[in-house]
Amino acid sequence: MLDPKFLRNDIQETANKLATRGFVLDVELMNQLEEQRKTLQVTTETLQSERNSRSKEIGLASKRGEDITSLRLEMGKLGEELDAAKEQFTALAEQLKNISSAIPNLPHESVPLGQGEAGNIEISTWGSRKEFDFEVKDHVDLGEALGGLDFKSAVKISGSRFIVMQGQIAKLHRSLAQYMLNLHTNEHGYTEMYVPLLVNADSLFGTTQLPKFGDDLFNTKPATEEGIGMSLIPSAEVPLTNMSRDMIYDESELPIKITAHTPCFRSEAGSYGRDTRGLIRQHQFDKVELVQIVHPEKSFEALEEITAHAEQVLKNLQLPYRKVVLCTGDMGFSATKTYDLEVWVPAQNSYREISSCSNVGDFQARRLQARFRPTGVKKPELVHTLNGSGLAVGRTLVAVLENYQLADGRIEIPTVLQPYMGGLTHIG
């Protein structure tokens, strides 16, 4: 949610900024609704004020033992007027809320202008791609040959875009998650969290999956009579960031740095035919998520930090990657600025996204009412929130399998993971 003041006072400038990310704001409609809102709100509030003061008078009169029947009759009329005004106002307010809930965040000034993926800018690359003196296999062939990736069983059990892992590869997958979690908690100062995987609609609204992106979620059947069910989390960002909902922190408590390893569930609506082979795009995948709740002046610093934390995983695993800053047209709904980390995938001869780190600014905090009290100041202020993948575990497995493959189809185990694999140096 943008600051409503932007939409009232600087609407043209706001519209211009939104246009850079391909969002068209109907300035004329907004102005018109806003004007209606103002007059309606003033009239209803005036009526309410009148009702309040006259009710008070009635109270006093009856206390004095006076007859109040005529006063009551007058109030009946006023009540009707008030109800009508209220009805109009709430309808309009809801319309305005629906519109503003669908408006994305404003990009930071340092974000490059651009329309799609092509507008993203490479910031840096790290590591050297291995020269293979044999024909590389992709992770599907490697994993199936080793008996560790079982797509057929997954289809039988659930459907496409699921995976069954077995044996050493299942263990490698687990080791990756363990390693990431240990790194972030031991070296990077995050507190490990265990969180619910099913969340309510309020949480989804808070982190902006709702109202716009409900189609991307898996929803449970209605849990209550009203039909409001819970949804499987698309990312641990949802439970982690919602920890701060309705909170007023002391300034000294910031920054809050938390992490969790969870499965993530995405319906992948609208991506039919893309990445249908392999583990790149699944309905269920594991991810270690990093979340920071910070002082508003520190959030861009924190973005650099959180990205560096994700990068450290790739460095320690010796996986070549590049860092990209997303352009205005390619950023997610709630981000002010996003870095993607893309790992080298030999069989595709390209870099693929393995982490996305965003500074969300106060956009989620406004919906969450997540605030802090600056020391010595009375008024609470909105915090800034950040999230980043550190990393997507399934895609990291893909990268390890492909980058560490040997000519005979065996897989070398990255040094840092060997202790997690009981000292094993190779799979196969």
Add this chain to the structure above:
RNA sequence: GGUGGGGUGGCCGAGUGGCCGAAGGCGCUCCCCUGCUAAGGGAGUAACGGGUUUAUAGCCUGUUCGAGGGUUCGAAUCCCUCCUCCACCGCCA
């Protein structure tokens, strides 16, 4: 799942129809006192929104006592539904 008791400001906790946005306490801010510290005295201190305004100052005003409905001229207070916490019972990994 059953029975009973709760959900009130940053926190704790009073409050059963108007004088309650809400006693009291803690915390916090300012001032006084005091060799230092500790203790003590005084004043202030809810959030969010709207209007006016150069203003996140002031002034006017609305909403909010778990959520949503209802009764009433008027609801923290009465009624209904739901959520949630606690205790006991049942069940269960």
